[in-house]
Amino acid sequence: MSEHPVSALETISSQPLSAYDPSLLLEMFRRMTLVREFELRAIEERRNGLIPGFIHPCVGQEATAVGACLALKQDDVITSTHRGHGHLIGKGGDPRYMMAELAGRSTGYCLGRGGSLHIADFDLGMLGANGIVAGGIPIAVGAGLAFHLRGEKRVALAFFGDGAVNQGAFHEAANMAGLWKLPVIFMCENNLYGEGTPQHKQAPIADLARRAEGYGFPGVIVDGNDVLEVYEAVRMAAERARAGLGPTFIEGKTYRQRGHYEGDPMVYRTQEEMEYWKARDPVVLFRRRLLEAGVFDAQTLDKVHQDVLHQLDEAVAFAKSAPIPGPEEALLGVYGDTHNGLVF
Amino acid sequence: MREITFAEAIREALREEMHRDASVFIMGEDVGVFGGVFGVTAGLYEEFGPDRVRDTPISESAIVGGGLGAAMMGMRPVVEIMFGDFLMCAGDQIVNQAAKARYMSGGKAKVPLTIRVTTGAPGSAAAQHSQSPESWFMNVPGLKIAVPATPADAKGLLKTAIRGEDPVLFFEHKMLYAVRGPVPEDPDFTIPFGAANLARAGRDLTIIAIGGMLAKALEAADALSQEGIEAEVIDPRTLVPLDKDALIRSAAKTGRVVIAHEAHKRAGPGAEIAALLAEEAVEYLDGPIMRVAAKNVPIPYSPVLEEEVLPGVDDILAAARFLMGGAKA
Ligand SMILES: Cc1ncc(C[n+]2csc(CCOP(=O)(O)OP(=O)(O)O)c2C)c(N)n1
Numbered sequence: 001m002s003e004h005p006v007s008a009l010e011t012i013s014s015q016p017l018s019a020y021d022p023s024l025l026l027e028m029f030r031r032m033t034l035v036r037e038f039e040l041r042a043i044e045e046r047r048n049g050l051i052p053g054f055i056h057p058c059v060g061q062e063a064t065a066v067g068a069c070l071a072l073k074q075d076d077v078i079t080s081t082h083r084g085h086g087h088l089i090g091k092g093g094d095p096r097y098m099m100a101e102l103a104g105r106s107t108g109y110c111l112g113r114g115g116s117l118h119i120a121d122f123d124l125g126m127l128g129a130n131g132i133v134a135g136g137i138p139i140a141v142g143a144g145l146a147f148h149l150r151g152e153k154r155v156a157l158a159f160f161g162d163g164a165v166n167q168g169a170f171h172e173a174a175n176m177a178g179l180w181k182l183p184v185i186f187m188c189e190n191n192l193y194g195e196g197t198p199q200h201k202q203a204p205i206a207d208l209a210r211r212a213e214g215y216g217f218p219g220v221i222v223d224g225n226d227v228l229e230v231y232e233a234v235r236m237a238a239e240r241a242r243a244g245l246g247p248t249f250i251e252g253k254t255y256r257q258r259g260h261y262e263g264d265p266m267v268y269r270t271q272e273e274m275e276y277w278k279a280r281d282p283v284v285l286f287r288r289r290l291l292e293a294g295v296f297d298a299q300t301l302d303k304v305h306q307d308v309l310h311q312l313d314e315a316v317a318f319a320k321s322a323p324i325p326g327p328e329e330a331l332l333g334v335y336g337d338t339h340n341g342l343v344f
Numbered sequence: 345m346r347e348i349t350f351a352e353a354i355r356e357a358l359r360e361e362m363h364r365d366a367s368v369f370i371m372g373e374d375v376g377v378f379g380g381v382f383g384v385t386a387g388l389y390e391e392f393g394p395d396r397v398r399d400t401p402i403s404e405s406a407i408v409g410g411g412l413g414a415a416m417m418g419m420r421p422v423v424e425i426m427f428g429d430f431l432m433c434a435g436d437q438i439v440n441q442a443a444k445a446r447y448m449s450g451g452k453a454k455v456p457l458t459i460r461v462t463t464g465a466p467g468s469a470a471a472q473h474s475q476s477p478e479s480w481f482m483n484v485p486g487l488k489i490a491v492p493a494t495p496a497d498a499k500g501l502l503k504t505a506i507r508g509e510d511p512v513l514f515f516e517h518k519m520l521y522a523v524r525g526p527v528p529e530d531p532d533f534t535i536p537f538g539a540a541n542l543a544r545a546g547r548d549l550t551i552i553a554i555g556g557m558l559a560k561a562l563e564a565a566d567a568l569s570q571e572g573i574e575a576e577v578i579d580p581r582t583l584v585p586l587d588k589d590a591l592i593r594s595a596a597k598t599g600r601v602v603i604a605h606e607a608h609k610r611a612g613p614g615a616e617i618a619a620l621l622a623e624e625a626v627e628y629l630d631g632p633i634m635r636v637a638a639k640n641v642p643i644p645y646s647p648v649l650e651e652e653v654l655p656g657v658d659d660i661l662a663a664a665r666f667l668m669g670g671a672k673a
Pocket residue numbers: 082083131132133160161162163164165191193194195256260373402404426430433
């Protein structure tokens with residue numbers, strides 16, 4: 001069974017719940033619930049035929065997405081991956097435009113051109129999901145470079161998986177960011193698998209945060225299913241970055257509860273393993289913790305859940321009634337200058 | 345002859361070559377335990393073990409470069425790059441290293457390396473999982489490029505690639521994997537590179553169809569036949585080397601040429617073929633050489649947009665009818 005081994009690296013723990021503003025805690029819960037329910041709804045609507053393409057749900061990884069994004073400021077930016085819905089929602093993405101994009105509609109985030117794999121909202125600082133493993137990491141370094149050059153106290157955070165740290169693009173980007181002390185956060189969501197191949201068959205080390213050492217910046221490990229640990233680690237890394245001290249690598253140890261893509265037969269892992277991780281479900285754990293600490297009562301959290309479900313009903317209705325792009329739209333938007341539309 | 349799928353034909357070629365030659369091995373992402381994301385290598389891990397069917401990290405550059413180095417040392421690697429789009433992650437190893445190693449070293453380096461890779465649009469996979477990058481590599485001397493369109497060709501060409509002496513990019517269209525067809529069982533059945541397949545004889549025009557477009561060209565030819573137009577359909581099967589004699593012969597016979605491929609039109613394989621025919625066969629031609637290809641737009645996600653960008657049977661019909669004197673569509 002795949003499990004994260006005990007680590008010798010620096011780990012970060014969260015503060016007691018009482019140290020956090022209750023409105024932040026409630027927003028964390030709301031966004032995590034929205035990510036979870038968005039994914040489940042997208043899966044359902046794909047089955048119903050509303051969504052034509054593949055989706056890579058992040059069920060089980062809500063804490064890394066939401067914890068990291070909420071620790072950033074509004075004008076900080078992120079780059080994302082093929083498993084990007086949670087990252088966009090974490091940054092404040094609107095499920096209506098997301099659902100419309102997944103449905104390939106004109107009013108979707110990318111006008112129906114990109115779909116799930118390329119979803120982006122630059123207004124929210126979400127620079128794009130990505131179809132290429134590790135493709136977004138150098139882009140985050142470039143964003144950090146721009147902030148550095150302009151003297152802006154902004155941060156760029158790259159989300160990527162455990163599989164991506166074996167790509168040349170990761171290593172080149174990490175070295176450059178370390179060398180130039182750029183305001184970049186390398187946020188690794190180690191979910192123990194890259195497609196059907198377990199992490200331990202893809203790299204000779206289990207603690208991927210150790211890779212940071214070779215590039216001259218700190219690597220820290222958090223329980224990726226604990227939203228507050230993720231939040232603390234990213235908050236500290238962002239402070240470091242804004243102070244001009246350079247990048248941080250954060251490894252969140254987590255698990256993807258569903259298939260690599262929706263429809264994946266998942267022959268490569270056992271029922272036992274999946275049960276083990278279901279018992280460590282980040283949304284359930286956080287809800288329990290909020291209740292046990294008496295920060296909120298069940299009624300309040302149930303209401304949040306109900307509101308999220310309602311919001312998703314609206315998102316699906318929006319997507320269903322959104323216009324389907326006409327063939328004449330296909331040739332638009334390739335270039336930004338006056339050649340726009342002239343694509344022969 | 346028994347019929348098997350395109351995917352099974354490839355698997356059979358791999359199996360047979362691995363039995364025949366101990367220096368043949370496979371590596372790539374999820375090719376082992378998982379059997380390949382398209383299931384092509386299913387069962388080979390169980391049969392040949394983890395050494396010869398190697399799951400790799402997500403490291404395209406090292407997959408191709410690792411194959412190259414092993415080939416230089418006398419192995420015959422068959423490496424898999426999951427999507428043609430990801431070839432660019434291995435771009436240097438393919439273009440600057442593998443392609444040129446033999447020539448630059450004065451013949452010291454031998455590179456019997458096969459790079460299997462998927463190509464084409466599987467439907468709503470968007471701009472980074474739908475490309476047909478064959479012609480990006482036609483401009484690189486030293487690479488051979490195979491684009492099989494039938495199960496038999498897939499088997500025969502792959503065996504030729506594995507037994508050959510040069511780096512081969514072997515493009516497998518994702519939508520062909522499930523297609524069935526007759527495939528010889530003889531373990532020494534091979535198809536030479538540079539030998540086009542005359543898929544259908546005709547007198548009125550020639551459709552040169554590449555990879556996934558062969559079936560569409562044949563469908564178009566059937567429809568044209570109803571209108572009294574007899575199209576000849578030729579599949580070059582390999583783009584490098586290219587069987588130019590067969591293409592010129594057919595152009596000379598019919599005087600009209602349509603070239604169909606799923607790659608983008610601008611500088612796609614058709615550009616090279618059209619230029620060649622313009623240089624060497626223009627005196628036989630009764631009209632312009634027509635290209636049916638993907639429009640010059642990144643492949644969109646939304647189905648209506650995607651259909652507009654990708655070439656289809658209707659586009660072949662329109663080009664053919666225009667050449668036969670109809671109006672330009
Ligand atoms: C360059 C490249 N190689 C291969 C793939 C195919 N692929 C898509 S996702 C994936 C696994 C990625 O694993 P990881 O980085 O751990 O992310 P996860 O899927 O676990 O979120 C692979 C191999 C790709 N998209 N891009």
